[in-house]
Amino acid sequence: SFEALTIQTLPIRLAGLDALATHLGPDHSAWKVREVGDGNLNLVFIVEGPKGTVIVKQALPYVRLVGEGWPLPLKRSFFEYHALIRQEARAGKGSVPAIFHFDEAQALIVMEYLSPHVILRRALIDGRELPRIATDLGLFCARTLFRGSDLAMTARERKADLALFADNAELCDITENLVFTDPYFEAKLNRHTPGLEPLVAELRADRDLKVAAQRLKHLFAANAETLLHGDLHTGSIMVTDEDTRVIDPEFAFYGPMAFDVGMLLANFWMAFFAQAGHEEGNSRASMRAYLLRVVWQTWSVFRAEFSRLWRTERTGMLYATSLFEDRGDPLGAEQALDEVLNSLWQDLLGFAGIEIHRRILGLAHNADFETIEDKALRARCEAPALRFGRYLAVNRDRIHSIEEVNGLASRIEKE
Ligand code: SR1
Ligand code: MG
Numbered sequence: 001s002f003e004a005l006t007i008q009t010l011p012i013r014l015a016g017l018d019a020l021a022t023h024l025g026p027d028h029s030a031w032k033v034r035e036v037g038d039g040n041l042n043l044v045f046i047v048e049g050p051k052g053t054v055i056v057k058q059a060l061p062y063v064r065l066v067g068e069g070w071p072l073p074l075k076r077s078f079f080e081y082h083a084l085i086r087q088e089a090r091a092g093k094g095s096v097p098a099i100f101h102f103d104e105a106q107a108l109i110v111m112e113y114l115s116p117h118v119i120l121r122r123a124l125i126d127g128r129e130l131p132r133i134a135t136d137l138g139l140f141c142a143r144t145l146f147r148g149s150d151l152a153m154t155a156r157e158r159k160a161d162l163a164l165f166a167d168n169a170e171l172c173d174i175t176e177n178l179v180f181t182d183p184y185f186e187a188k189l190n191r192h193t194p195g196l197e198p199l200v201a202e203l204r205a206d207r208d209l210k211v212a213a214q215r216l217k218h219l220f221a222a223n224a225e226t227l228l229h230g231d232l233h234t235g236s237i238m239v240t241d242e243d244t245r246v247i248d249p250e251f252a253f254y255g256p257m258a259f260d261v262g263m264l265l266a267n268f269w270m271a272f273f274a275q276a277g278h279e280e281g282n283s284r285a286s287m288r289a290y291l292l293r294v295v296w297q298t299w300s301v302f303r304a305e306f307s308r309l310w311r312t313e314r315t316g317m318l319y320a321t322s323l324f325e326d327r328g329d330p331l332g333a334e335q336a337l338d339e340v341l342n343s344l345w346q347d348l349l350g351f352a353g354i355e356i357h358r359r360i361l362g363l364a365h366n367a368d369f370e371t372i373e374d375k376a377l378r379a380r381c382e383a384p385a386l387r388f389g390r391y392l393a394v395n396r397d398r399i400h401s402i403e404e405v406n407g408l409a410s411r412i413e414k415e
Contacts, residue, residue, distance in 0.1 A: 002074055002106060005058050007033045010045055014056070019101035019110050024049025039235070040065035040364055041072065041250070046113060053115070054100060059107035059250070063174075065364070066189070072170055076250040077107035079168045083252030084109075086161075086227060090147040091140045096246050097238075114238050114245055121234035121367055124271040125278055129290045136244035137237070137264060138301025145257045146309040148227035150316045158316070162224055162254045171230065171251045172221070179354060180217035183361035184210050192361050193369075195379035199386055200361060212393040213357075216350045224254035232260040233355075234267040235366065258344045261302060262351025266389075268295045269409055270356055270368050273385035276413075277372030288413075292406040299402045303341060310337045346396045349405070353393030356385050384412045 005013060014020050015028035024031055030050050037044035037057075041064050045056040059077040063070040081102045088096050101110035123130060150158055182190055184204055192200055203209060229236070230251030238245045272291040275284035310333070314321060319340075324333035359366045360382045369385075372378040388409055392399070399405060 002061065004060060005043060005045065005056065005106075005108070007035055007045070010047065010056065014047075014110075017101055017110070020047070020049075020054065023052045023054050023100060023110075025051040037064070039248070041076075053113040055097070055111050055113050057109045057111065072174075074107035075104075076168065076171055077102075077109060078104055079165060079171070079252050080248070080250040081109055082164065083227065083229065083249035084111075086148065087140075087144050087229070087246065087249065091143045091246075094243070094245070095136075095140055096249075114243075117238035117240050117243065117245065119235055120237040120239045120244075121267070121271070123239055124234060124268075124287075124291070125274070125368055125371055127275075127278065127282075127284060127287050129287065130239050130244075131241055132244050133237070133239060134294045134297035135301050137246075138298045139305050140244075140246055141232075141261050141264065141298075142302045142305035142309060144229070145226045145260060146306055146313070149225055149257065150318045151310070152313055152316050155317045161227060165227065165253045168230075168251070168253045172253050172255075175230070175251060176217060176221060178362050178364060179358045180213050180220065182363065183354075183358045184213055187362070189363040190361060191363070191365075193375055193379045193382055195376060196360075196382060196386070199383055203357070203361070203386060203390060206390065208394050209390055212350060212396075213354050216347070216354055216393070219256050219347060220259060220351075221255075223256040226254065226257050227252060228255045228257075229260050230255070232264045233366070234264075234271065234368075256347055256351075258347030259351050261299075261344070262348035263355045265295055265298065265348065266352035266355035266359075267366070267368075268298070269352065269388065270359060270366060270385055272409060273388070273413055274368035274372065274381050277369065277374070277377050277381045288410075292409065295406060296402050306341065307337060310340075346399075349392045349396040349399055353389040353391070353396070356389035357393075360386055384415060388412045 010033050011028040011031045024047060032048045034046045035043060036046055041059070043058045043060060047054050047056055059074045061071060061074055062068045063072050081099065084096050084099055097114060098112040099109060120130070120133065146152055229246065229249045230253055231248060232246070236246060236248045238247055268291050272288055275288050278284060319333060319336045324330060360369065369378055369382055372381060391408065392405070
């Protein structure tokens, strides 16, 4: 039966595991354990032994951020494990941490310790310009989203996978409520920075915005298009200048392709709006320009790689080559690709807008804004981000290029 690990019990309880003996050394009394989990849901331990270091991640039967009053099934660890395996197969070795061991009953995963990696969100707050993230993440999204869909999988294989991940309902329920609904009314666990009240009231009275949010929720819940990471924000990515790893896919499920990309770009835009709060005498102008370049390049790489896969790996039942290329009509497949990318583009803008709102108005805020101690300054960073989010969500079918969106971000940020 499940028992949460502690710093004291971990070495004794995991002593018999080959994976740990191999990576740390067999003498468990020589292992040093630290608990480093600062996320919203789980326990995370760094375990260091004479031969090396590993991460042990264990789910808790409740939401850590809120406490035992909000139960959450341990099976999320099962979905995280299965998502990591698929992401590595689809995006390539080195795109996620290597997995050494999984114990379903104890809801624990032993995985590679990434060092000297840091959480991307932290690096962006510190003003670090990571040279690889746009390329690595654009490729990661295109490969996982394309290869996990009916564009590339056999219909039977995808339907089996859809059934496997369908049971991750409680985690989807968190997103359905915390992201798409709670920010738009006075939900109990919501909070926002003092000073934002007039804008918050305006947004919660905004009928077009609420309709857009519900339309996007509908898409999220009903469009089981591909295996998503499901929580692809900058806190779910670890980086060095040379390496990018995506972690934490416990929210994985079959949903709309645009969701992961939209959440990712939203988090870059939030990092952009938060820069004014981290200037402390040093201008962040170059960091702002860098973040907009990252947005531009992530989307460009995504589009190019998705298009390449479309042209070379379209082996699933959708838009079959037998309808187009085999009949000497390659332009038919190109027209279909344009339509698919266009609808993905509009949806990702909507998801991005809603993600920005929930991080400022809902329960789960992000460190980009939260680490700005001066609350008046924080509110001055968050207000333009909220306006930007509203514009994206409501006008997503009238925005035609990433340059247009970045231009809008710059203008709103300066207002
Ligand atoms: C109660 S969980 C709150 C948030 O933390 C996770 O990282 C997800 O983003 C979720 O929405
Ligand atoms: Mg997480």
